[in-house]
Amino acid sequence: MKTVVENVTCTFCGCLCDDIIVEVEDDRISRVRRACANGRGVFLDYDPTPRKPAVAGREAEWEDAVAEAAKVLVRADSPLIYGLSSSACEAQRKAIALADLLGAIVDTTSSVCHGPTGLAMQAVGEPAASLGEIRNRADLLIFWGCNPAAAHLRHFERYSINAPGTLVPNGRRDRTMIVFDVRPTATAKAADEFFQVLPDGDFEVLAALRALVHGKEPESDSAGGIPLGRLRDLTERMKTCRYGVFFMGMGLTMSRARDINVRELFSLTAELNEFTRFTVMPMRGHGNVAGADQVLTWQSGYPFAVSFARGYPQFGPGEFSAVDVLVREEVDAALILASDPVAHFPHAAAMQLKRIPTIVIDPMMNLTAETARVYFPTCCYGVDAEGVSYRMDNVPIWLRGALPTVRPTDESILDSIIEAVKRC
Amino acid sequence: MSENFILVTGRTVKQASGLHKGKGTDAYRRAVTVVEMNPEDMARMGIAEGQAVRLRTPDGQVEAPVRAGALPPKMVFIPMGPVANELVGPGTDGTGMPSFKGLTVEVEPA
Numbered sequence: 001m002k003t004v005v006e007n008v009t010c011t012f013c014g015c016l017c018d019d020i021i022v023e024v025e026d027d028r029i030s031r032v033r034r035a036c037a038n039g040r041g042v043f044l045d046y047d048p049t050p051r052k053p054a055v056a057g058r059e060a061e062w063e064d065a066v067a068e069a070a071k072v073l074v075r076a077d078s079p080l081i082y083g084l085s086s087s088a089c090e091a092q093r094k095a096i097a098l099a100d101l102l103g104a105i106v107d108t109t110s111s112v113c114h115g116p117t118g119l120a121m122q123a124v125g126e127p128a129a130s131l132g133e134i135r136n137r138a139d140l141l142i143f144w145g146c147n148p149a150a151a152h153l154r155h156f157e158r159y160s161i162n163a164p165g166t167l168v169p170n171g172r173r174d175r176t177m178i179v180f181d182v183r184p185t186a187t188a189k190a191a192d193e194f195f196q197v198l199p200d201g202d203f204e205v206l207a208a209l210r211a212l213v214h215g216k217e218p219e220s221d222s223a224g225g226i227p228l229g230r231l232r233d234l235t236e237r238m239k240t241c242r243y244g245v246f247f248m249g250m251g252l253t254m255s256r257a258r259d260i261n262v263r264e265l266f267s268l269t270a271e272l273n274e275f276t277r278f279t280v281m282p283m284r285g286h287g288n289v290a291g292a293d294q295v296l297t298w299q300s301g302y303p304f305a306v307s308f309a310r311g312y313p314q315f316g317p318g319e320f321s322a323v324d325v326l327v328r329e330e331v332d333a334a335l336i337l338a339s340d341p342v343a344h345f346p347h348a349a350a351m352q353l354k355r356i357p358t359i360v361i362d363p364m365m366n367l368t369a370e371t372a373r374v375y376f377p378t379c380c381y382g383v384d385a386e387g388v389s390y391r392m393d394n395v396p397i398w399l400r401g402a403l404p405t406v407r408p409t410d411e412s413i414l415d416s417i418i419e420a421v422k423r424c
Numbered sequence: 425m426s427e428n429f430i431l432v433t434g435r436t437v438k439q440a441s442g443l444h445k446g447k448g449t450d451a452y453r454r455a456v457t458v459v460e461m462n463p464e465d466m467a468r469m470g471i472a473e474g475q476a477v478r479l480r481t482p483d484g485q486v487e488a489p490v491r492a493g494a495l496p497p498k499m500v501f502i503p504m505g506p507v508a509n510e511l512v513g514p515g516t517d518g519t520g521m522p523s524f525k526g527l528t529v530e531v532e533p534a
Binding site: 012037038040041042044045046107111112115116119147150151153182183184185196199200250251253254255256258259285304305317318319321322323324327340342343344345346347348349350364365366367370 | 430437441494496505513516521524
């Protein structure tokens with residue numbers, strides 16, 4: 001029998017599109033509508049068939065796998081708990097409780113995504129808005145170092161350029177789109193004007209724009225490879241728009257100067273509010289990476305790179321962030337929740353993860369799970385489990401499961417590990 | 425003869441859809457094992473579409489086939505993933521964030 005489930009949320013990226021329609025036949029999703037090319041696989045490629053966990057690559061009973069995971073963590077002098085961003089807030093909370101219990105370091109994928117954005121926010125604040133406000137009001141949209149045409153495929157349609165809004169009823173025709181990037185991406189091709197920045201030139205461009213906004217003339221004829229005349233014209237456009245927004249991405253956080261680039265952008269945004277309404281939106285990648293920031297912040301006071309080793313939370317980007325502690329060989333076991341750092345960390349950090357005992361909790365087998373001491377195949381929030389995720393604008397979205405929950409949740413496995421650790 | 429380029433890594437639609445199929449699948453491996461390059465750079469270096477190139481940084485070395493892409497001169501792009509990360513160094517400048525974009529990389533025909 002076929003059933004149709006409406007208003008399902010896709011958890012692939014920070015857009016959290018919550019209008020997905022799925023068709024279910026024989027407890028499998030047979031068809032998905034409205035999902036983008038990046039999100040379709042969340043529903044169609046996921047096999048919800050229950051599977052047993054693995055210990056040292058061999059199938060094991062759940063109790064034995066939980067006991068082994070607890071043993072690995074308790075024996076470690078300095079365990080790391082990493083990932084979190086593709087799980088639900090309920091599980092994130094348990095992962096942080098486990099870190100607190102163990103005196104572990106906990107870090108999320110934020111540290112290799114918008115961690116520098118968090119540092120900039122702490123330094124100068126973040127003039128934020130909801131995607132709803134932007135959709136209904138923004139007439140000038142500036143995409144900086146991000147490529148939603150590849151990474152957030154329905155962003156234009158649901159929240160930004162093409163979406164009709166209350167004060168921009170004609171959608172694209174009522175909006176101006178600007179792109180800054182080091183390469184002419186697919187997003188740049190959709191823009192009214194493209195500014196090609198020299199590699200590592202973003203800070204220079206941003207500093208020039210800040211000067212021009214305040215009526216000061218930079219000494220050079222260009223900044224970051226862009227003629228000053230073009231930046232001068234853009235400055236006027238920014239100051240005279242009705243509602244402007246910057247969407248910013250990894251082009252700023254992963255390039256030289258990292259958080260300093262973002263600090264300059266956030267400062268520029270705040271200063272533009274002397275002339276008109278202007279906001280900034282980090283384009284979050286993982287479906288619940290914003291939730292990981294939220295949960296870790298309300299549990300510990302800090303958004304990522306937190307150590308509980310001294311019995312209280314300490315914040316240390318560069319000191320307690322996952323890549324750094326792995327490369328310096330300062331952790332001797334790791335629990336990875338809903339992430340694949342072996343695929344996404346620099347080689348030296350990935351190799352160290354293969355050398356230490358790891359516990360992986362993830363719906364899908366991945367490169368980190370392949371070499372894990374213990375692997376727990378769990379259910380997928382938003383597909384066969386309910387939970388909460390935060391959209392990129394920090395709006396919480398309730399995930400309704402389209403399929404019955406048969407596999408254990410990340411939360412239940414973490415609960416079991418916590419109880420087993422307490423018994424050790 | 426090798427030349428220095430700037431390496432940018434990032435998301436592609438094929439990389440995203442490949443990871444849903446599984447990181448052990450050919451679809452994923454093909455999606456992340458490719459180097460995009462400016463056609464003029466390819467012509468100058470005598471590199472044909474689909475030909476393998478070797479990329480080297482102080483942290484690692486990889487080989488992958490080339491595809492012509494919309495890039496400025498002297499810039500190469502590799503989709504995010506284990507191939508690109510062979511080239512990325514572990515330094516984070518005290519932020520936790522490695523340099524996944526803007527790396528100097530040596531490129532030569534394999």
